[in-house]
Amino acid sequence: MQRYKLTIEYRGTDYAGWQRQKDARSIQQEIEEAIFAFSGQDATIHAAGRTDAGVHARGQVAHVDLSPLKKPMDPFEITKAINAFLIEKSISVLSAEPVEEDFHARFAAQNKLYIYRILNRPALAALEKNLVWHVKQPLDVRAMHEAAQILTGYHDFTTFRGSQCQAKSPERTLDRLDIYERPYDSCGGCEIIIEAEARSFLHHQVRNMVGTLSLIGLGKWTAKNLGDALKACDRTQGGPSAPAAGLYLVRVDY
Amino acid sequence: MQRYKLTIEYRGTDYAGWQRQKDARSIQQEIEEAIFAFSGQDATIHAAGRTDAGVHARGQVAHVDLSPLKKPMDPFEITKAINAFLIEKSISVLSAEPVEEDFHARFAAQNKLYIYRILNRPALAALEKNLVWHVKQPLDVRAMHEAAQILTGYHDFTTFRGSQCQAKSPERTLDRLDIYERPYDSCGGCEIIIEAEARSFLHHQVRNMVGTLSLIGLGKWTAKNLGDALKACDRTQGGPSAPAAGLYLVRVDY
Numbered sequence: 001m002q003r004y005k006l007t008i009e010y011r012g013t014d015y016a017g018w019q020r021q022k023d024a025r026s027i028q029q030e031i032e033e034a035i036f037a038f039s040g041q042d043a044t045i046h047a048a049g050r051t052d053a054g055v056h057a058r059g060q061v062a063h064v065d066l067s068p069l070k071k072p073m074d075p076f077e078i079t080k081a082i083n084a085f086l087i088e089k090s091i092s093v094l095s096a097e098p099v100e101e102d103f104h105a106r107f108a109a110q111n112k113l114y115i116y117r118i119l120n121r122p123a124l125a126a127l128e129k130n131l132v133w134h135v136k137q138p139l140d141v142r143a144m145h146e147a148a149q150i151l152t153g154y155h156d157f158t159t160f161r162g163s164q165c166q167a168k169s170p171e172r173t174l175d176r177l178d179i180y181e182r183p184y185d186s187c188g189g190c191e192i193i194i195e196a197e198a199r200s201f202l203h204h205q206v207r208n209m210v211g212t213l214s215l216i217g218l219g220k221w222t223a224k225n226l227g228d229a230l231k232a233c234d235r236t237q238g239g240p241s242a243p244a245a246g247l248y249l250v251r252v253d254y
Numbered sequence: 255m256q257r258y259k260l261t262i263e264y265r266g267t268d269y270a271g272w273q274r275q276k277d278a279r280s281i282q283q284e285i286e287e288a289i290f291a292f293s294g295q296d297a298t299i300h301a302a303g304r305t306d307a308g309v310h311a312r313g314q315v316a317h318v319d320l321s322p323l324k325k326p327m328d329p330f331e332i333t334k335a336i337n338a339f340l341i342e343k344s345i346s347v348l349s350a351e352p353v354e355e356d357f358h359a360r361f362a363a364q365n366k367l368y369i370y371r372i373l374n375r376p377a378l379a380a381l382e383k384n385l386v387w388h389v390k391q392p393l394d395v396r397a398m399h400e401a402a403q404i405l406t407g408y409h410d411f412t413t414f415r416g417s418q419c420q421a422k423s424p425e426r427t428l429d430r431l432d433i434y435e436r437p438y439d440s441c442g443g444c445e446i447i448i449e450a451e452a453r454s455f456l457h458h459q460v461r462n463m464v465g466t467l468s469l470i471g472l473g474k475w476t477a478k479n480l481g482d483a484l485k486a487c488d489r490t491q492g493g494p495s496a497p498a499a500g501l502y503l504v505r506v507d508y
Contacts, residue, residue, distance in 0.1 A: 007439075007440065007441050009377070009380045009381055009439060010380050010381070011380055011381045011383070056381055058381065058439055058440075059439060059440045059441075076376070079376070079377065080376070083377055083378060086378075086380075087378065089380075090380050090381070090383060091380050092377040092378050092379065092380035093377060094375070094377050094439055094440075094441040094443065095441040121348070122330070122333070122334070123263070123333070123337055123346040123347060123348050124337060124340075124341065124346050125346065126263045126264050126265055126340075126343075126344050126345050126346035127263055127264070127265045127310055127312065127344070127385070129265070129344060131381070185261075185263065185312055185313060185348055186261065186312075186313045186348075186504075186505050187261050187313075187348040187349040189348065250440075251440050
């Protein structure tokens with residue numbers, strides 16, 4: 001068997017999430033079926049992060065073990081062979097690299113970068129519908145960034161933990177949470193970008209942090225409210241969850 | 255009557271182009287129907303550039319004349335009222351501004367900026383399917399940019415003119431044609447951006463220039479080939495037309 005590290009881009013809108021499900025199309029299933037279609041092998045792939053329905057990836061990482069192929073193929077040919085069965089899908093394998101058999105996409109990950117995109121303007125998203133979270137009220141980006149620094153470092157993130165989170169511990173180290181804006185259109189609309197880096201995240205952690213920080217951007221919450229919510233270690237003390245559409249798994253480092 | 259200048263964003267994928275057609279949905283028709291729905295007025299809108307099927311806009315400009323509304327509305331309320339009937343569409347009005355009655359979206363335009371996006375990597379576009387032109391062979395961006403400068407200035411652009419072009423003269427002044435790249439993913443994929451500015455363009459001019467420049471990027475053509483093609487004033491001497499999906503009307507200046 002040879003283990004491969006796959007780097008994958010997808011548009012999450014069209015799927016019920018990464019993980020295989022009984023009654024809905026998942027990204028995992030599409031890729032496993034494409035691998036079967038080219039190799040005849042019924043392989044299971046393991047991802048660095050099992051993204052939810054609607055969440056996108058620019059650089060998801062997964063690993064898969066393949067038995068020797070009837071016709072030997074180099075990694076570039078394997079990438080092309082998988083993609084040949086994904087042409088009609090919103091999924092693209094960017095690279096396949098042979099790795100040691102102890103490489104594990106999830107457990108060996110040293111760092112993950114998630115980006116969250118908010119389209120901040122009165123008019124709905126037309127070009128990038130389902131690719132951003134649309135917030136029509138103006139957000140104070142500087143206040144959001146300054147308050148966000150309260151969340152960096154080692155904390156109990158229970159306040160930002162999804163109810164279905166299966167992690168043993170709610171404690172995580174958030175290495176970076178930067179928020180900035182850039183112009184989006186010529187009518188004053190802007191895009192707000194939230195970059196979050198950590199070795200691992202709790203389920204829904206980024207979306208729950210972004211939703212809570214939006215309250216600060218709207219002037220409904222102060223930085224002190226955020227600090228109090230974090231200390232409360234109680235999900236009901238946190239703000240709402242931001243929609244899946246704005247979230248991207250951008251990079252996983254090993 | 256009060257004339258309004260509308261600035262509009264749309265995803266061209268879902269429409270047969272800007273202009274009204276008998277048997278297909280157009281962007282013009284969608285907006286005119288939305289204006290009728292909120293105002294009861296059967297108004298015709300005139301755009302700065304009648305984009306083709308599949309071509310996108312981040313800042314199309316159109317004008318429309320409205321009779322006094324039963325309930326007076328300020329421009330921001332008019333914008334919201336039109337957008338309320340475009341929610342399910344891939345069209346968003348970014349702003350409505352009252353203008354003098356001699357303002358004409360097409361004839362008063364002083365400058366237009368089109369951007370063309372090429373996704374240059376082996377793997378197909380997943381996240382931005384229909385929003386870029388995918389070219390899998392590596393393109394030499396510097397060679398493309400240098401050769402592109404042959405096209406700037408005042409020329410007879412017959413070589414890059416679409417067969418259905420209705421312009422009286424094939425002569426235009428191309429003020430700027432800049433080509434550069436930026437990283438797109440973490441696997442070496444990059445995005446090539448072509449920015450074209452002029453007071454006006456011939457039909458298919460940008461797509462035909464981009465398609466021809468791609469031959470230079472691939473090493474199939476030299477800059478001299480491009481100069482000879484331009485001088486030939488013959489469409490059959492130009493390269494192929496690049497797909498609509500990569501083209502954006504970004505800004506119109508008055």
